[in-house]
Structures are given as C-alpha cells and as structure tokens.
Amino acid sequence: DLFTPILLILVVLSGFLVEGARISIAQPSFERWSFGGWAIASLFTGLSDTTRLILHRYLWWVHISLASLFIGLIPYLKLSHFLYAPLSIxxxxxxxxxxxxxxxxxxxxxxxxxxxxxxxxxxxxxxxxxxxxxxxxxxxxxxxxxxxxxxxxxxxxxxxxxxxxxxxxxxxxxxxxxxxxxxxxxxxxxxxxxxxxxxxxxxxxxxxxxxxxxxxxxxxxxVSRFPEELNLTFKNLETNYNPWGIGFADRDKWAEGLDIKRFEKPGDAEYLLFVGCMGSYDDRAIKAMRALVSILKKAGIDFAILGTEELCCGDSARRLGNEYLYQILTMENIEKFNERNITKIITACPHGYNTLKNEYSKFGFKGEICHHTQIITEAIKDGNINIGHKNSPTIVYHDSCYLGRYNNIYNEPREIIKRATGSNPFEPKNTRRSSFCCGAGGGRMWMEETIGSRINEVRFDELMGCGTDVIAVSCPFCLTMLNDGKKAKAPDSDIEIMDIAEIVERAIS
Ligand code: SF4
Ligand code: SF4
Incomplete structure (x- = not known):
C-alpha cells in the first residue's frame, strides 16, 4: 500500500530537483515565482556550469523514468480507480x-x-x-x-x-x-x-x-443447482402460474361477491386491474385488494380484471434466475393484453408494477402502468373520493424497494396518508432511498431464511420502534412479511400493518 505514495513522492521530488538544476543554470529572474525550484537552485550554486549541466541531464532522465514507471503502473496500482471509476460510470x-x-x-x-x-x-x-x-x-x-x-x-x-x-x-x-x-x-x-x-x-x-x-x-x-424449496416454486409457476401451486381456476376467487367486470375483448374497460399472485391468493393481500376495488368503484374508475386468464407477472422467476420461465409467463400475459388491446394497467404490487413497466416493453408491450398509490392520489386530488380524518391513527410509512428505490415513487403514499389522517407519516431511521428491505424481493419470499436474523423481523423492529398505531405499506409482499415479523416479535401488540388502500378505505367510510 505504501508503494504508490512513495513512487508519487519520488516523481514530485525528482521534478523539483530537475527544475532547481535548470534554474541554477539559466537563472531567469521570473523563476523567482517558482518558489520550490528557486529554493532548490540555491543548493547547486557552488557547482561549476559543466557539473550543473551534467546533473540536470541525469536528474531529467531519473525524473522521466520515474514518471513513466508511475504512468505505466497505474492500471496495477490503487490509482487505477481514477481510470476505471469514470469508465464504470x-x-x-x-x-x-x-x-x-x-x-x-x-x-x-x-x-x-x-x-x-x-x-x-x-x-x-x-x-x-x-x-x-x-x-x-x-x-x-x-x-x-x-x-x-x-x-x-x-x-x-x-x-x-x-x-x-x-x-x-x-x-x-x-x-x-x-x-x-x-x-x-x-x-x-x-x-x-x-x-x-x-x-x-x-x-x-x-x-x-x-x-x-x-x-x-x-x-x-x-446446472439446476438452487435452494431445494425453489423446485416446488418453479413447478407451481409452470403448472398453475402462481408460486403456491393453487389451481389456476381459483385465481379470481378473491373477487367473489365484488361484481367486477372481466376484460374479455377490446373496449371492455379503460383500465386492466392486474391483480398479481399475492392479491389473488394471499389472504392478507386479498383484503387489501378488496379495499382497492372498493376505492376504484367509489372513484368511478372504469376497470376490469383478467380473472382466471391472468398469469404471474414473472418477477420472482426472473430474479431467481429462471429466465426461461419468466419469458413464458411474460409472453403469455402480453398476448392476453394485446388480444384485448389493453394499454392502461393498474397494479397494487410494486414487483408487478416494475416488471410490467420496465421489462415487458422489451417483449413488445407498450402501455401505461399505474401503481395504486398513483391512481388513488389522482382520485383524491380530482375530488373523486373524499377522505376525512376523524380519530386518525398515527402512521409510520415503510417504502417498498421496488416502488421507492427502483421507481422513485416516494411522495404519493405519503400524500395519501397526509390526506387520510391530517398529518405527515412518521419516518423510520431507514426511509425513502435508504429504506430497509422487508426481505421478500429477488424471490427470497419463496426461500427459507435459516442464516442470521430474519430480515422482516429486523425491519419490523425498526418500524415498531417509531411507536405508531399503524405501519403503512404499499406492497403486498411487504404487507405479508411485516405481518409475519409482528407475529414473531410482538404478537400481543396492537400495532396494525395496513396497505395504503385499506387506510384510504377506512378514511372514506
Ligand atoms: S459501494 Fe461497494 S461496490 Fe461501490 S465502490 Fe464502494 S465497495 Fe465498491
Ligand atoms: S440484498 Fe444486498 S447485495 Fe442484494 S441488492 Fe440488496 S444491498 Fe445489494
């Protein structure tokens, strides 16, 4: 580690010596402004002109050799970062x-x-x-x-x-x-x-x-080498288009009694509500999805669902490395969107939002993708839903990685909470772009977590430490992970973990 600074010092020192020798030979008065060289030149005043000339020549070669060595070694020294860092950017x-x-x-x-x-x-x-x-x-x-x-x-x-x-x-x-x-x-x-x-x-x-x-x-x-539990996840996604392997014919069971239109042909609705696997099958996420449906209806938004025709968006498969499966799911979903001429999609899942918005376009789908927090914010601003704030709970907001860091949606959920409760949400220590993951992304939702502490519990502890009545989320994965965190860390606590849609639904009624 000392080699680089020592070499650099030698290059600089030899440079001053060359300059000093040169000044001592020519002695132009303006060189007084070259303080270092002028001072060093005084060291050579006792030498003859010939000696100074020879000395200058030798010092020049030493300096040039050291400088060339330094430049030539840059790729192998720590200084290489000066080259590679801009290249990386x-x-x-x-x-x-x-x-x-x-x-x-x-x-x-x-x-x-x-x-x-x-x-x-x-x-x-x-x-x-x-x-x-x-x-x-x-x-x-x-x-x-x-x-x-x-x-x-x-x-x-x-x-x-x-x-x-x-x-x-x-x-x-x-x-x-x-x-x-x-x-x-x-x-x-x-x-x-x-x-x-x-x-x-x-x-x-x-x-x-x-x-x-x-x-x-x-x-x-x-080489088919991956955590054992993923065998089942991949198989379930292949056969039933959801990670649990629940029959695909049950994908719209969550909507029973809600009287939601099916998107069957072009023009059936303005928006497709892409429900996602969590919203379709996970009990906790279903409650949030039903709250969202109630809000969309109250706001007069014209939407329909694909029902049993919808497939997993493929986010987990892709991030788990199963690109083959991801492409199958993506192409089938896109085919269904295109058959129905769907160009506007609402989703409550940041993972679905991210892949539909940022990845499906590479497979030929062009459409406007809205996260439910964006649609709700618009509906509130346009006066299509009225929310009050009587007996409002105190709320801390947890940023989902795929909504915040990936897609810069930080303000809408906070704006909704402010409108629903009359106050800004509490901010945990790790918030906005520094938010701490709930532990479900990258397909980790479908894997065992046996090493170290559980990420969802670490995050739950931090959020719980804010001392609010509610932890608000805008992602069904975060909803489930933080609920699991609560079950493990504070089963008797009254703190509620709620999706933004549930907070709004409560504030409407
Ligand atoms: S943030 Fe990490 S990857 Fe980036 S330069 Fe620092 S150590 Fe390297
Ligand atoms: S889990 Fe760690 S390595 Fe993976 S994306 Fe997050 S910060 Fe990076």
Missing part, C-alpha cells in the same frame, strides 16, 4: 433501474448466464476493477446487516479475484473454474433480495444485481 446502464438484461433467442442458447468470469460483460469486468472498496454498499445491504454471508463489496472483490484467475488460466491454458462454489458460495448468491440499496449508494455506479442474476441464471438453467 460512463458504461453504466441507461435502461430503467428495474430492468434486467434479457436473454435473446433463449431457445437457441447453449450456455445461460455467467458460469465463469469470461461469460460476464465488459461492464461487469470494469466494475470489478473500479470498486474502491469504500464499503457503502455493504453498510446498507439487508442481507449483510442481518448476518447473511453476502457482502456486495466482497462479491465485487471476489469477481476481481476471478479476473486475476482468468489471466493466469490464459497463460497456463487451463480450464476456467465456475464462479459459484469457487470464489462465491451458494449461500451468498441466494441471500440477495435484489433490494437495490447497494447500487443506489455505490459512488461509482457499480451494478451488483445484474451480476448476481447472471450467476443465478447459470445455476438454474445450466
């Missing part, structure tokens, strides 16, 4: 934050994702070189902070180790090792919730999540 993705690269012509591919370092992109390799090891990503990582073996900083450094192996392997002409199981272990890879906190806070725009997903793709699609 310059090559960062211009796609929306929530977009993952698609595998084109997936049927024709023989190798998926990145089994070895040479399968990563140039941007990935630049990132590995550019990391300045500042640790900001690690500080905000929910996996790291809950005792999992994953550190996003170490993950990037491990890729750098793989790169060093690459140059050795090229020299020895040996085969490359697979990354997973070599420098990066399975427990690290599968601990990521794809919460985006690491990328949000990395000062040089290093992109951790696409690399993690590339490794997962390789594990799932090349």
């Amino acid at each position: 310059f090559t960062s993705s211009l796609e929306p934050k929530g977009h993952l690269p698609m595998i084109e012509d997936i049927e024709e591919q023989e190798v998926f994702g990145a089994p070895t370092i040479k399968d990563l992109t140039y941007k990935d390799l630049i990132d590995a070189d550019a990391c300045v090891r500042c640790g900001r990503c690690q500080e905000v990582c929910p996996a790291y902070n809950s005792g999992k073996p994953l550190s996003p900083k170490k993950f990037i450094q491990d890729l750098k180790l793989e790169m060093n192996t690459l140059s050795r392997v090229r020299k020895n002409n040996n085969g490359l090792e697979e990354i997973v199981g070599h420098t990066i272990q399975a427990d690290e890879l599968w601990a990521c919730t794809t919460c985006f906190a690491c990328q949000e806070f990395c000062p040089i725009f290093i992109e951790h999540i696409p690399k993690i997903v590339e490794l997962r793709r390789s594990e799932v699609l090349n």
